[in-house]
Amino acid sequence: MEMDKSPTKLDYYDDMWNLHSTATLVSHFKGDDGRHVLILDRTIFYPQGGGQPADTGFLIIHDSNIKFVVHDVRSKDGIVLHYGVFEGMGGEFEGTLEKGKEVSLSVDEDRRKLNFRLHSAGHLLDICLPKIGLGHLEPGKAYHFSDGPWVEYKGVVPQNEMQNKQKELEIEANALISMGGKVSADILLYDEAAKLCGGILPDYVPKESTPRIVQIGDNPGCPCGGTHVLDVSDITKIKVSQIRSKKGMTKVFYNVES
Template sequence: MESSPLSTFKQYETDSYLFESTGKVLQVNQLDSGKYEVIVDRTIFHPQGGGQPNDEGVIKSDDAEFTVEDIKLNGDYISHIGVFSEQGQTFEQDQEVSQVINEELRRKYARTHSAGHLIDMAMDKVGFGHLEPGKGYHFPKGAYVEYIGVVEADKRDQLKQDLNAAIKDIIDNMREEDSSVAKVHSYEEAKEVLGCIPPYLPEGKNVRIVKLCEDDKGCPCGGTHVKHIKDIEGIEVSKIQKKKKNTRVSYSVVDC
């Protein structure tokens, strides 16, 4: 295909509950592996990143179906990598195609990711807000959030109990009208909202800030999230342990 400006609008950043959409094909490239790369002008497919797994699903036209096996963010565009259902199938440049992601997985990923943010709120509520969140792993199996600093061994069991109680209290008492908000700000606006910008974010670039509710301080995040805290349903903090100079809070999302 002929080259065209490669820029993909990330629809998942504006609506995590958008499970079907359309897009215009920018490029289709065959890779050395024999698989194909499909690039469209807008996508609902979230790439793996920020501790969250990538979506699964298909891109299709009237005469071709493409199974998305991997998703990569490449600067301003997103690569959908996978295979066509039959040999010889392809998409044409500027062709309108439909996108369908696995709704069950997307909802699970959004719940698990938002649960990590809710644990941040609960840490603050139980008196450990001075520990700054570090990395997070938001896969359904083995999910955790790490905080910079160590909680003493003799306080970890009590912290686990307090966190589980605080999480339940936040979910149970959240107002129905208090929905989550994901908004893209300019760098300067984000600095005003957050007070300071994490050093890993490039200066001058727009920053997407997610707030689960009015009381949430918010944080920069490119992942998918629930529309309301009650959609998380329940969280169980299962273990708190020391990881080098950090404290790891392991958790799972549970159905109520």
């Protein structure tokens, strides 16, 4: 079955907390690395990107006993690729799955919850920086894979201030968590999005686009395609383990605790 060129509808854009859904099979093939790939018309699986790891879970092909275990999810040119193995078949399946088959999707709940807590915590740290006198740091990127999680900023923190700022940042972030606040994600017209983000959007957001804006509590929003907690209090607790500046960049290392 050849790879379909139609963009995949991203259902997690509309509902970040839905872990079970159905979709229609569009393509099944083997990738260049030998892994099986399923493409669906829509998905609740988050593909790796934006500093957030991919979801895992499984797919069930209706009217069959076929279960596809999803190990990785990637996005290419708007098409979401679900990589994995067929369970109970030694990981292999040489047959051709019929296009148009209905599929049930189930996302691993524990992994999704950890990932969106970490991702939301990174945004919360961004919000807290000006509150502790580090407003000069410019957001760079968030990352929480095997050697993370951390967030990176342009700018430096003086060595003699790092330890105090680390403690202040943790206290401020956890104070906001204790207050709680709704987290929302909406696709908006460019001007509406800019207004919600303090009047300006990053240069990488095209002026003719309709960006997805995430707002955490009553704080200014920011463009983001990831998944997030329903309420700030769901982050539970942030532990800031280190602030490190090098070559004009600052990294803040953190984790989330129960």
